[in-house]
Amino acid sequence: MNQPHLDPPEWYASLPTVYASAVVLFTDGSDRVLLVKPNYRPHWSLPGGVVEDGEAPHECAVREVAEELGLSIEVGDLLVVDWVPPGGDRPRSMANYLFDGGEISDLGAVRLQAEELEQAEFVAWEDAVARLPANTRRRIPAARAARRDGRTVYLPGTPEIG
Template sequence: MSEWLPPEEWFSKLAAFHAVVSVLITDTDGRVLLVKPNYQDRWTLPGGYVDEGEAPHEAAVREVREELGLNLQVGALLVVDWAPPAGARTRALMSFTFDGGTLDDPGRIRLRVEELDGFAFCTAAEVADRLPAAVSPRVSTARTARQRKCTMYLAGRGSVPFT
C-alpha cells in the first residue's frame, strides 16, 4: 500500500520549466520580422522570457512593446514547443509563439537600443539561415498554424496540430 505525499513534497517533485514567448509578425509581403539582440550572435523572433506571475500572452504584449515600441494586440497562440535542458539552462523550456499579425508600416518600429542592434523582415530562406536549427521550425510551423487557424505542438522536431 502506497502512502500519499504531503502536498508540499508532491509539488516539489513535479517537473519545472522556463517559459519563453515569441511573436510572429509579418510585413505586407509575408516576410517575417526578426530582431538581432546585442547580447548574442544570433537573430530571433521578438519576445523573451515570461516573468514570475505573468501569463504568456501578457509577456508577449510586454516584450513587443519593450523591444519594438509597438502596442500590438497579440492574437492566437500558434505554436507550443518543448525543448529539453541544454547548456547552462538546467530546466526544460516551454516556448509559446503568438500571432502578432501584419505590420503595414515598419516605420512604426522603435528599437530598444539597449537590447537590440537591428531588425529585418526576412524571407523563409533568410529565416532558416539566421535562426538556430532548434528555433527555425517554430517560424514555419507558426505560419502554417496561422493559415490553418489552429495551434500546433512541437517537441524539438516535427509538428502535430491539436484543437
C-alpha cells in the same frame, strides 16, 4: 506500501519546473517575417522573451513587444507551442509560445530597445529559418503552417541541432 501524502506546499515544491518564453510573429504587406538582432548574442530571433514569475505567456508577448519594439499590441492566435528538453547550459525543459502579431505596415513605427537590440528587418520566410539558431528555426515553418491551416502546431521533443 502506502506513502504519506504531502501537504500542498511540500507537494508543489516537489514538482518539476519548466522555463517558458513567448515570441510574436509579425509580417509585412509582402509576407516577410520580422526578425530582431539582439546585441548580446550572435543570432537573430523573433521579438519576445522569457515569461516572468506569475505572468501568462500572452502577457509576456505583449510586454516584450512593447519593451523591444515600442509597439502596443494585442496578440492574436497561438500559432506554435514548442517544447524542448533540457540541454546545454539549460538544466530544465523550455516551453515556447509563438503568437500571431499580424501585419506591421511601417517598420518606421518600430522603436528598438537600444539596451538589447541592434537591428530589426523583414526577411523572406526561408531567410528567417536560415538566420535563426538550430534550436528555434523549426518554429518558422510551423508558424506559417499554423497561419495557413488556422490551427496551433505543437512541436514536441528535441529540435535539430547544429
